[in-house]
Amino acid sequence: MTNAINTDSSGANEAQIPPDWLAEFEAASKRPLETRFRYSFIHTYKPVLDDEPYRSFDTMEDYRRWCEENLPDWLG
Incomplete structure (x- = not known):
C-alpha cells in the first residue's frame, strides 16, 4: 500500500497523504458499518x-x- 496519490496519468505530480490522515482512514475502514454511519452524520x-x-x-x-x-x- 502506498500513501501517494497520482494527480495525472504519468504519475509526475504526487501528493503525499499526511500520515495522521492515513491512520484515521485505516482505523475508520476497520470499524463496523453501523459505527461508521453513526460517526459520519454531524x-x-x-x-x-x-x-x-x-x-x-x-x-x-x-x-x-x-x-x-x-x-x-x-x-x-
Whole structure:
C-alpha cells in the first residue's frame, strides 16, 4: 500500500497523504458499518431554522420573503 496519490496519468505530480490522515482512514475502514454511519452524520445547529419544528407558507413568495428577513446570509 502506498500513501501517494497520482494527480495525472504519468504519475509526475504526487501528493503525499499526511500520515495522521492515513491512520484515521485505516482505523475508520476497520470499524463496523453501523459505527461508521453513526460517526459520519454531524448535526450543525442552524439558527432560526432549527428553532421551530416546522413552518408553512401560503406562497413561495411568502417563503422567500421570510427567508430574506429572518435567515443569516450564510444559510443561503
